[in-house]
Amino acid sequence: MRLRLTFSKSGALRYTGHLDLHSLWERTVRRAGLPLAYTQGFHPGPKIQLASALPLGFIGRAEIVDLWIIDSPTSLDQSYKELLQSASPPGLVISAVDVVDEHAPALQTQVVSAEYEVTFLEPVSTSMLAAGITTLLGAANLPRERRGKTYDLRSLVEKLELHPGEGSYPSQLHMRLAAREGATGRPEEVLDVLGIPFETTRIERTLLILRNPIKT
Amino acid sequence: MLSPQQIDTRLERILLKVQKPGRYVGGELNAIVKDWEDVGTRVAFVFPDIYDIGISNLGLQILYDLVNQRPDALAERAYAPWVDMEDLMRSSGIPLYSLETRHPLAAFDILGFSLPYETLYTNTLNMLDLAGIPLRSSDRTSADPLIIAGGHACFNPEPMHAFIDAFVIGEGEEVIQEIIDVVKKVKGQNSRASNHQPLPVDRELLLRELAQIQGVYVPRFYEVKYHQDDTIDSITPTIPEAPRVVIKRMLPKLPPPTTRFLVPNIDVVHNRVSVEVMRGCTRGCRFCQAGMITRPVRERSVEEIVQAAEEAVAATGSEELALLSLSSSDYTDILELVTRIGERFRGKHLTVSLPSLRIDTVSVELMEKLKDRRSGGFTLAPEAATERMRRIINKFITDEQLLETAREIYSRGWTNIKLYFMIGHPSETLADVQAIADLCKRVLAEGRKVLGGKARVHAGVSTFIPKPHTPFQWVSVDTPDQIRAKQELLMHELRGSAFKLSWTSPEDTLLEGWLSRGDRRMAEVIYNAWKNGTKFDAWQDQRRFEAWTSAFAAQKLDPAFYTHRTRRSDEVFPWEHISDTVRKKYLYADYQRSLDGTTRQDCREGCDACGILPTFAASRREFPGIYWKCPEVKSPAGEKRVAAGGG
Numbered sequence: 053m054r055l056r057l058t059f060s061k062s063g064a065l066r067y068t069g070h071l072d073l074h075s076l077w078e079r080t081v082r083r084a085g086l087p088l089a090y091t092q093g094f095h096p097g098p099k100i101q102l103a104s105a106l107p108l109g110f111i112g113r114a115e116i117v118d119l120w121i122i123d124s125p126t127s128l129d130q131s132y133k134e135l136l137q138s139a140s141p142p143g144l145v146i147s148a149v150d151v152v153d154e155h156a157p158a159l160q161t162q163v164v165s166a167e168y169e170v171t172f173l174e175p176v177s178t179s180m181l182a183a184g185i186t187t188l189l190g191a192a193n194l195p196r197e198r199r200g201k202t203y204d205l206r207s208l209v210e211k212l213e214l215h216p217g218e219g220s221y222p223s224q225l226h227m228r229l230a231a232r233e234g235a236t237g238r239p240e241e242v243l244d245v246l247g248i249p250f251e252t253t254r255i256e257r258t259l260l261i262l263r264n265p266i267k268t
Numbered sequence: 269m270l271s272p273q274q275i276d277t278r279l280e281r282i283l284l285k286v287q288k289p290g291r292y293v294g295g296e297l298n299a300i301v302k303d304w305e306d307v308g309t310r311v312a313f314v315f316p317d318i319y320d321i322g323i324s325n326l327g328l329q330i331l332y333d334l335v336n337q338r339p340d341a342l343a344e345r346a347y348a349p350w351v352d353m354e355d356l357m358r359s360s361g362i363p364l365y366s367l368e369t370r371h372p373l374a375a376f377d378i379l380g381f382s383l384p385y386e387t388l389y390t391n392t393l394n395m396l397d398l399a400g401i402p403l404r405s406s407d408r409t410s411a412d413p414l415i416i417a418g419g420h421a422c423f424n425p426e427p428m429h430a431f432i433d434a435f436v437i438g439e440g441e442e443v444i445q446e447i448i449d450v451v452k453k454v455k456g457q458n459s460r461a462s463n464h465q466p467l468p469v470d471r472e473l474l475l476r477e478l479a480q481i482q483g484v485y486v487p488r489f490y491e492v493k494y495h496q497d498d499t500i501d502s503i504t505p506t507i508p509e510a511p512r513v514v515i516k517r518m519l520p521k522l523p524p525p526t527t528r529f530l531v532p533n534i535d536v537v538h539n540r541v542s543v544e545v546m547r548g549c550t551r552g553c554r555f556c557q558a559g560m561i562t563r564p565v566r567e568r569s570v571e572e573i574v575q576a577a578e579e580a581v582a583a584t585g586s587e588e589l590a591l592l593s594l595s596s597s598d599y600t601d602i603l604e605l606v607t608r609i610g611e612r613f614r615g616k617h618l619t620v621s622l623p624s625l626r627i628d629t630v631s632v633e634l635m636e637k638l639k640d641r642r643s644g645g646f647t648l649a650p651e652a653a654t655e656r657m658r659r660i661i662n663k664f665i666t667d668e669q670l671l672e673t674a675r676e677i678y679s680r681g682w683t684n685i686k687l688y689f690m691i692g693h694p695s696e697t698l699a700d701v702q703a704i705a706d707l708c709k710r711v712l713a714e715g716r717k718v719l720g721g722k723a724r725v726h727a728g729v730s731t732f733i734p735k736p737h738t739p740f741q742w743v744s745v746d747t748p749d750q751i752r753a754k755q756e757l758l759m760h761e762l763r764g765s766a767f768k769l770s771w772t773s774p775e776d777t778l779l780e781g782w783l784s785r786g787d788r789r790m791a792e793v794i795y796n797a798w799k800n801g802t803k804f805d806a807w808q809d810q811r812r813f814e815a816w817t818s819a820f821a822a823q824k825l826d827p828a829f830y831t832h833r834t835r836r837s838d839e840v841f842p843w844e845h846i847s848d849t850v851r852k853k854y855l856y857a858d859y860q861r862s863l864d865g866t867t868r869q870d871c872r873e874g875c876d877a878c879g880i881l882p883t884f885a886a887s888r889r890e891f892p893g894i895y896w897k898c899p900e901v902k903s904p905a906g907e908k909r910v911a912a913g914g915g
Contacts, residue, residue, distance in 0.1 A: 064295020
């Protein structure tokens, strides 16, 4: 059985990377007492698919993972959601558990875009930021270089807006970036174009948009 | 002092600039975060190496769990920041803080350092400095935390005597509670200046009280006198409360095992849960400090171990379980234990490790019961390659036993055998070292008969360092030239893709050698070496050897005095006043036997009166039965207790 979990990842888990998150899910499922399925072969690994790597330091509000469980355990006292939540480490909150088609395509091939909210930890000039956004969105293309490869950042930016923030943080930047395999926009690249040092912000990924969203 | 909120804010600005920021944020499953305001005594346990290594330290996990069970105390943790993080902490004004609540370490009442090995000493100073706490015990005031340390290295506390207020000698489970009780009592009448400060205390009064707890050593209450030749004349207490000899703590019955292990959110060196099968060892290998200082052998029952393993795996979801002991094969019910663990966890994708197996075919059968798949390596530790040398070190097996075991391992599908050896044993010659290479080749030949070209041998060859409280505490360390000649011989002999050879650099050996048998004068060397810029001395790519040699020169001390010198039979050792209760006379007799190649029996086969039983006769009487491996004490209670000899 293939379970699709939507979860948030925050607190200390902001600093847990993609590979470590994989092991974290493996242990969480074991603690929940659910029989995780393993791949065949000489080095069997747990069948776990994460939708999209969340960069270190980002908060994830609606991350997605698929877990394969061997059969349905006979009559559970609790729902999968309750079982898995009670076995989760601090910082991990499960918002939904759905059963999906075992043979549906790999989760990471289904992601098309991702939405982010950026909070500024230090004061920024709203007018300068607004001007920067206008310039960025008005550009025909934005050639950038990353790890020795040139790409066009502009074509990966689907939405970019300034919003009023909360409490002591006066403004927030919302963006939707492409997150397809081989065409993934990175919020810190957008921030760099806008002249904002990455370490003076807190970034949350608020939504992963799938090609064929499941109905809940 | 910064508040936790201020520290948190500054941290968020730097964490993404360092490697593996997950080391510095805590938040692990099973971490215990108590309300800071709610408890009277606040303890921080400190491991002076990085998180990746310290998190799996069993001793700290046990103490963390125990102290947090008290409603009147809390325990939090800190590890050494890696060099990138330390630089950013210093430049951002972030003091060393606890992972649980982000309080500066200087705000705690007690800091407990874990010192399992000597190469953590400079990191200990560095961490005190990063915490803003005076390095020297004598410079600390009523507003500073009490600095204590425990762990195997503390069986010779003298090199660190200037920096640690009180050492715990031996097992910590009971004594940590007694220390907290004393701190609580002495600080009781005081009130805090602020909630982010430790309770003020009259340190002299506190330390006098602590010196009266069995197993606690307070170095400032002892005076050391030296002879003209730099050896020690005498070590004497300067106050009536301090005992002439500090006798180690030993739990007559092992407490229930800790099972709520911290689950790190990042990958670490040993990502596993551990259950201690037994403490102590009956073998009496002459090079082995652990085997002497952890006596007597006390075993847990199969039932207790299996139950703890189940609880630990359920509480952590861990994929690896380690059954710990100094000599797994010697556990009385090893076959039953392994069978039950194997049945319980088969098919659950759990790797079970069983370290330190005896070199015989039974061990291969034991491992087979634990393995879902046979892959990877099988480790054996012959330690020496000739029967003569194995008699000298009192770890006797025949070559044929080793070869037969190797045959069995390869024929059951393991492709790689790792063999642990040591060079530099007393009276070793190049012929003995040549024998290591020859034996590796003979083992490989066995593998080739079964597996052909797939067979592998990994020789792990470390260099022997004489340790306090062992029969070899009198002997000299090989010189760097001798070590290099031996290593070059092995490198030359063990070439080719079927062999892998690993060894210890001679500099690392010297450094550990100086620190292991150092006296009080070594404290200034440690301080100066740290000032000269060395830290992370257990890391070959970090430690700076020249920082040490110039520190010796500045103190006008000859490093060879500590390493390249055979001690006189009547020499007073720097650790003479620290007793693991194995008598010095017994150790010396054993050393003499090694010189004529006589082995000593395993003490399960008969008691050779090492000194444990006279000291702990009352405990043995209270806990009769098979779980102690010493003979039972039949004599009535009240019999005159024999004082433990030093060393």
